[in-house]
Each structure stands twice: as C-alpha cells, then as structure tokens.
Amino acid sequence: METAEQTETIFERIGGAQTIERLVDLFYDRMDTLPEAKGIRAMHAADLGPTRDILKRYLSEWTGGPRLYSPEKGHPRLRQRHMMVSIGEDERDAWLLCMRGALEETVSDTEALEGLYEKMAGLADWMRNKPGNPHDVRRGRP
Numbered sequence: 287m288e289t290a291e292q293t294e295t296i297f298e299r300i301g302g303a304q305t306i307e308r309l310v311d312l313f314y315d316r317m318d319t320l321p322e323a324k325g326i327r328a329m330h331a332a333d334l335g336p337t338r339d340i341l342k343r344y345l346s347e348w349t350g351g352p353r354l355y356s357p358e359k360g361h362p363r364l365r366q367r368h369m370m371v372s373i374g375e376d377e378r379d380a381w382l383l384c385m386r387g388a389l390e391e392t393v394s395d396t397e398a399l400e401g402l403y404e405k406m407a408g409l410a411d412w413m414r415n416k417p418g419n420p421h422d423v424r425r426g427r428p
Contacts, residue, residue, distance in 0.1 A: 295350025299398045303346060310342045312388035326380045329371045349402070374416040382410050 297306070314334050317323045330337055343354035371377075385406055393399040 296398060296402055297346065297349040297351030299395060300349070300393045300402070302351065305392050306342055306345050306349070306351065309388050309392045310338050310345065312391050313341070313384050314338055316384040316387050320380075320384060323380045323384050326377050326384075329377075372416055373414050374419075375414065378410045378414055382407055385410075 300306075314337070317327045317330075318334075340355070343358075347353050347355045386403060389399050389403055389406075393402065
C-alpha cells in the first residue's frame with residue numbers, strides 16, 4: 287500500500303488559526319503604539335476591526351491554512367489594492383518592525399519564524415509603490 291507523504295504547512299507549523307489571530311492582533315497593537323509606526327497607522331481607518339479580519343483571513347490562506355480570503359475577495363492583488371497610499375522604504379520598514387515583533391511574540395519555532403519573516407519581508411518590499419521603486423523600473427515603469 288502506497289502512502290502519500292504529507293507536508294506540514296507553515297499554518298500548521300506555527301499553531302494554526304489561534305496563532306494567526308494572535309499574530310495579527312499583536313501586529314496592529316504595535317502599529318497603534320510604536321512611534322515608528324505612526325505614519326503607517328495614519329494610512330488606516332480609526333477602527334482597525336475590519337482590517338484585522340481581512341489580514342487574518344489573508345494570512346490563514348497565505349500560510350497554507352483554510353481558504354478564508356480568496357473565496358470572498360478573489361486574487362489578493364495586494365499591490366493594486368494598496369495603490370491609494372504611498373508606500374516607500376520607510377513605510378515598508380515600519381510595517382516590518384511591527385510584524386517582526388508580533389512574530390517573535392507568537393511563533394516559537396525559530397526556523398518557521400525566520401522563514402515566514404523572510405517571505406513577509408519580500409512581500410513588504412514588493413508593495414513599495416513610490417516613484418523610483420526598483421520593482422517598477424524592471425517592469426519598464428518610471
């Protein structure tokens with residue numbers, strides 16, 4: 287009898303929905319309190335409840351957990367959805383500062399934490415949309 291080799295997802299490895307929930311809550315708590323995050327906090331609505339919910343659903347799916355985001359929202363198109371705000375290196379760094387701290391408080395598996403942070407850092411860098419962004423230059427945009 288053949289058995290299929292199962293691969294544990296990052297979602298499972300970090301602790302599933304409970305960890306994603308705590309991660310997002312700590313992330314936005316940091317955004318609310320860290321002076322370095324004042325600029326990115328100002329980009330959000332006063333009530334972070336809906337935004338927290340969207341990020342929880344997105345991260346659940348992005349880490350290999352239940353598909354909670356795309357059935358309602360479709361393809362993430364994250365950069366396109368964020369074009370109404372100006373995102374440069376400072377905004378990227380502030381976002382990553384908040385996320386790094388939240389990850390360190392929620393993910394005990396060091397290897398999973400580092401891998402997840404590395405992927406998030408790449409995604410955060412891709413989100414930059416200010417003029418002169420190297421991602422746009424490669425695509426032939428000024």
